[in-house]
Amino acid sequence: MNNFAYSRAADVADAVRQIAADRNAKFIAGGTNLIDLMKYDVERPVRLIDITRLPLRAVEETRDGGVRVGALVPNSDLAYHPLIEARYPLLASAILAGASAQLRNMASTGGNLLQRTRCLYFYDTATPCNKREPGSGCSAINGINRTNAILGTSEACIATHPSDMCVALAALEATVHVAGPSGERCIDFADFHRLPGDTPDRDTNLESQEIITAIELPAKGFAENHSYLKIRDRLSYAFALVSVAAALEINGGRIRDARLALGGVAHKPWRDREAEALLQGAVPERTVFAKAADRLLRDAKGYAHNAFKIDLARRAIIRTLAQAANATPQIQSVKKIR
Amino acid sequence: MTSSIGTATSRVDGRAKVTGRAKYAGEFNVPGLAYGAVVMSTITKGRIARIDTTQALKVEGVIDILTHDNRPPMASDDKDYSDDVAPEGGSPFRPLYDDRIRFNRQPIALVLAEDWETARFAATLVQVHYEVEGFATDLHAELERARAVDKPVKPRGDASKALARAALRLSADYLIPAEYHNPMEPFAATVIWDGDGKLTIHDKTQGVQNVQRYVCGIFHLKPDDVRVTSPFVGGAFGSGLRPQYEVVLATLGALKLKRPVRVVLTREEMYGLSYRPMTLERLALGASAEGALDAVMHEAIAMTSRNEDFSRNDTAWAELLYKSSNARYVHKLAALDVVTPADMRAPGAATGVYALECAMDELAVALKLDPLELRLRCYSERDQGSGQPYSSKQLRECYRQGAEAFGWAKRNAAPRSMRDGSELVGWGMATGVWEALQMPFATRILLTANGHVEVSCAATDIGTGTYTVMAQVAADMLGAPVDSITVKLGDSSLPQAQVEGGSWTAASVAHAIANAADDLRKELLALAQTMPNSPLQGLKLDDVVLADGAIAAKGDTRRSIGLADVMRQAGVERIEKERGSDFKEDDKHAHNTHSAVLAEVKVDEELGVIRVTRVVNAVAAGRIINTKTATSQIMGGVVWGIGMALHEEALVDHAFGRVMNANIAEYHVPVNADIHEVKVIFVEEPDSVINPLGIKGVGEIGIVGVAAAVANAVYHATGTRVRDLPITLDKLARPTGSGDLELGQSRAAKQ
Numbered sequence A: 001m002n003n004f005a006y007s008r009a010a011d012v013a014d015a016v017r018q019i020a021a022d023r024n025a026k027f028i029a030g031g032t033n034l035i036d037l038m039k040y041d042v043e044r045p046v047r048l049i050d051i052t053r054l055p056l057r058a059v060e061e062t063r064d065g066g067v068r069v070g071a072l073v074p075n076s077d078l079a080y081h082p083l084i085e086a087r088y089p090l091l092a093s094a095i096l097a098g099a100s101a102q103l104r105n106m107a108s109t110g111g112n113l114l115q116r117t118r119c120l121y122f123y124d125t126a127t128p129c130n131k132r133e134p135g136s137g138c139s140a141i142n143g144i145n146r147t148n149a150i151l152g153t154s155e156a157c158i159a160t161h162p163s164d165m166c167v168a169l170a171a172l173e174a175t176v177h178v179a180g181p182s183g184e185r186c187i188d189f190a191d192f193h194r195l196p197g198d199t200p201d202r203d204t205n206l207e208s209q210e211i212i213t214a215i216e217l218p219a220k221g222f223a224e225n226h227s228y229l230k231i232r233d234r235l236s237y238a239f240a241l242v243s244v245a246a247a248l249e250i251n252g253g254r255i256r257d258a259r260l261a262l263g264g265v266a267h268k269p270w271r272d273r274e275a276e277a278l279l280q281g282a283v284p285e286r287t288v289f290a291k292a293a294d295r296l297l298r299d300a301k302g303y304a305h306n307a308f309k310i311d312l313a314r315r316a317i318i319r320t321l322a323q324a325a326n327a328t329p330q331i332q333s334v335k336k337i338r
Numbered sequence B: 001m002t003s004s005i006g007t008a009t010s011r012v013d014g015r016a017k018v019t020g021r022a023k024y025a026g027e028f029n030v031p032g033l034a035y036g037a038v039v040m041s042t043i044t045k046g047r048i049a050r051i052d053t054t055q056a057l058k059v060e061g062v063i064d065i066l067t068h069d070n071r072p073p074m075a076s077d078d079k080d081y082s083d084d085v086a087p088e089g090g091s092p093f094r095p096l097y098d099d100r101i102r103f104n105r106q107p108i109a110l111v112l113a114e115d116w117e118t119a120r121f122a123a124t125l126v127q128v129h130y131e132v133e134g135f136a137t138d139l140h141a142e143l144e145r146a147r148a149v150d151k152p153v154k155p156r157g158d159a160s161k162a163l164a165r166a167a168l169r170l171s172a173d174y175l176i177p178a179e180y181h182n183p184m185e186p187f188a189a190t191v192i193w194d195g196d197g198k199l200t201i202h203d204k205t206q207g208v209q210n211v212q213r214y215v216c217g218i219f220h221l222k223p224d225d226v227r228v229t230s231p232f233v234g235g236a237f238g239s240g241l242r243p244q245y246e247v248v249l250a251t252l253g254a255l256k257l258k259r260p261v262r263v264v265l266t267r268e269e270m271y272g273l274s275y276r277p278m279t280l281e282r283l284a285l286g287a288s289a290e291g292a293l294d295a296v297m298h299e300a301i302a303m304t305s306r307n308e309d310f311s312r313n314d315t316a317w318a319e320l321l322y323k324s325s326n327a328r329y330v331h332k333l334a335a336l337d338v339v340t341p342a343d344m345r346a347p348g349a350a351t352g353v354y355a356l357e358c359a360m361d362e363l364a365v366a367l368k369l370d371p372l373e374l375r376l377r378c379y380s381e382r383d384q385g386s387g388q389p390y391s392s393k394q395l396r397e398c399y400r401q402g403a404e405a406f407g408w409a410k411r412n413a414a415p416r417s418m419r420d421g422s423e424l425v426g427w428g429m430a431t432g433v434w435e436a437l438q439m440p441f442a443t444r445i446l447l448t449a450n451g452h453v454e455v456s457c458a459a460t461d462i463g464t465g466t467y468t469v470m471a472q473v474a475a476d477m478l479g480a481p482v483d484s485i486t487v488k489l490g491d492s493s494l495p496q497a498q499v500e501g502g503s504w505t506a507a508s509v510a511h512a513i514a515n516a517a518d519d520l521r522k523e524l525l526a527l528a529q530t531m532p533n534s535p536l537q538g539l540k541l542d543d544v545v546l547a548d549g550a551i552a553a554k555g556d557t558r559r560s561i562g563l564a565d566v567m568r569q570a571g572v573e574r575i576e577k578e579r580g581s582d583f584k585e586d587d588k589h590a591h592n593t594h595s596a597v598l599a600e601v602k603v604d605e606e607l608g609v610i611r612v613t614r615v616v617n618a619v620a621a622g623r624i625i626n627t628k629t630a631t632s633q634i635m636g637g638v639v640w641g642i643g644m645a646l647h648e649e650a651l652v653d654h655a656f657g658r659v660m661n662a663n664i665a666e667y668h669v670p671v672n673a674d675i676h677e678v679k680v681i682f683v684e685e686p687d688s689v690i691n692p693l694g695i696k697g698v699g700e701i702g703i704v705g706v707a708a709a710v711a712n713a714v715y716h717a718t719g720t721r722v723r724d725l726p727i728t729l730d731k732l733a734r735p736t737g738s739g740d741l742e743l744g745q746s747r748a749a750k751q
Ligand SMILES: Cc1cc2nc3c(=O)[nH]c(=O)nc-3n(C[C@H](O)[C@H](O)[C@H](O)COP(=O)(O)OP(=O)(O)OC[C@H]3O[C@@H](n4cnc5c(N)ncnc54)[C@H](O)[C@@H]3O)c2cc1C
Pocket: A026, A027, A028, A029, A030, A031, A032, A033, A034, A035, A036, A051, A071, A072, A097, A098, A099, A100, A103, A106, A107, A108, A109, A110, A111, A112, A113, A114, A115, A162, A163, A164, A165, A210, A211, A212, A213, A237, A238, A239, A240, B665
């Protein structure tokens, strides 16, 4: 871990000012990812700007019926917030599928979006990794890649984005509010995370001088028919091999609206509008779910150790859609899959 | 007075541990403490061409940086680096000794600073230039070069011929990956330089006197000048049997700086210490149609380092357990560019019995026999190898009580025949076996006139409950309440002890306490008989007991004198007795503990997610001193066995020779959600042969057989046999008989 300076941001404008003044500074929120990366010498910020005292902790209804979540709302508070539990149970469930209770208590909403990949090589400075050190090579492509991506990969990087919460946010079509030197802007969730391409060192489209201030959820919460199913190597406290967020609007025995997002399979939460379109208007049954799954996975590509994810994802999609359609969502505190 | 032995006594050190009063090696604070941070090699093999410390030394607060170039002198002979647990004839690793790199994450420099953060920061600035050499870390690529090592287990009959003739043959390869101990407490040493060449060393270890001898050997110091303590150990599981490098580095630092130095290893650094070696177990069983074993062939191929041959008896267990007139055992080692593997909970048995018990399950399936019934048909009342009877063996009772508690009779034999909604249900079982060893230990009992008792020994309590069971044994021997007894452990200046391992401490130490208590009673009787009108006049040692703070005639408590009175009358303040556990070598019996493990798994049929919903472990391990701490030991073993079956695996990238999941986020062990019902049964097993108290010890037996029971249950649930651990859900989905390792070519052929 390197030596670093520490300062506090007085308000959002001050935070932006401070980060703009120092190329090698970093914000610190819960610190659950950043501090680990510093201990591994992967991140070496010369200054940490503590943003935990900024007034970004509110969860409040918006005028158009949605909910706005401050960037510093802890993951646990968000998951157990009555508004979220009642109107966005898919989000609550996805959050509770992640990490451990202690980590969720510390982790912030903004930090969760910006957590970095769990690719084993990214964490180990003794090995080449394009994401950590552009141009050094990708060790995972021909190495240990059992947990790596099967969709949207590039020659340069096959890492996944590890967040559970973000998979639900992608399905719910949240927007990310950010502030920077030239003011505020909103980023659609689908545009927030990037595919690796040949710049895998850039995870997101957030500029280095910007701060996330809030996440906004649109009014539609799919509270009736939804499920978040996470498949992992132990029953808790492990990153997803594959996870699925399914949100359906069912009316008169037919699916009127459908959202399907996958975690653990790509550099960003993976959505496929064509696959979702196959569900729209259909009677919710396994054959349709399978068709949607096949569509979503049609370009999936397995590597030496992770090809199993393709079939696993297919099965998980079908199961999660069934859970959502039957209004029997997966319950994260019960480890039996419904 | 009621006996304390056999009761569920809470840990006597529990309060100290939960309140933080119990001090661990890295928690001894002394003025002037300097902190060391380790620099590890990032290559697997080669030499250090140059270490550039300029930048690091410039950091304010850095005191010094030790490398092989500038360290204090160290011994140059292999024997000086040996220790009680070192493999014979090897060349033990010497930390910071020379410029050779022998394994990845080898310690190559120690940055010493005024505080830990500075040391750690400066360590990142040390620049190392290497000359890199080619290396081998993959066991699979080295199988051909593996050499056979001598084992006490000898062949019987002609196994090849018998196998060829057997009505039913089964051969299969099983694989256990390298597994790491991952104790909660990191390895740490605080070395205090006392001046005059004297050192006080607080080290995380399972053997303080072993570390004392080792440090004296390396630095040519006198035993009187080196005191090693390890009063509490936050788990070690075998990783602390041999002295580890933190104690060498901290001692080097203290000698160089002439001030106290602390070195605490990071989790990642602990992946450069020791581990259970990856082992390929090749089993071939030949049986008659009735389920009699005609032939057993077991070959184990394990990894070791280039400098030491570490091996345990993986193949010994088949020969012990089951009747078979023809058997052959081969143990091979493949030398790799790695640090030497080490003992880890039930070394050789956790792995060897896993393979054996899975093979027995496969045989039962092929024979269309209930797996438990097959074990009974092969049951042996004698150690099959030596032909000796057991000092006691209640394995049959383990099977019976375990099966009854589990409800085994309701099992439907066909795979995939039992289900619960969307889950397939599987029931599997396995036998567990371990040795009941005893070692020479000595204890001292100090009785003071106010009735207080202190029992001491250089043994360590690695979390198993040694403090507590020693207090219980002493309480019974001295007729005193447990809370009047103080136990002192983990200090090299105390009476002699072996390393704490092999599940031998409880039995050995209990024996030593009983001996010392006898001496004490003898002296008290002599003193009591010198009293005027002593009610004990004329009684012999065997006629008196210590009970309720008094010495009394056996069976007649009216003839008694309070110990305080005896001592006051005689004018003695304290009586101190030290004795060893001088039990006679019993070469007429085999001494073992046994268990029957039954497991239930539920596997989601569509997704392959595995849950171990129930485990019953019925254990026969002689007399149980403390049913509470013993239950915890067995339960811990079950949890670990579940992890071995489903989770644990060091992921090594052989392009780098490096463990890639060197942290406990990515190296998986079970978490709470993975553990459901665990029931521990202790089967009564009186044993008047093994030692007077009938004690065997229960540390390791808890894990043996668990992984096999789970694996067999997974097969029963799914019909898919996964032989290479851990059983992850992707392996359930792969076509049978294929896989990365090309294992699973089991052939069950009927002639
Ligand atoms: C052992 C372990 C297991 C885990 N398991 C899971 C899991 O199963 N599923 C899962 O989803 N997650 C998991 N996590 C990850 C966890 O969710 C993230 O670490 C956490 O959400 C990050 O939030 P934080 O506030 O602590 O971020 P920090 O560590 O403080 O910051 C992370 C990054 O975000 C930046 N940042 C933070 N806030 C802002 C902001 N408002 N604006 C701009 N930049 C910002 C920081 O500069 C930093 O680069 C796990 C973590 C650990 C350590």
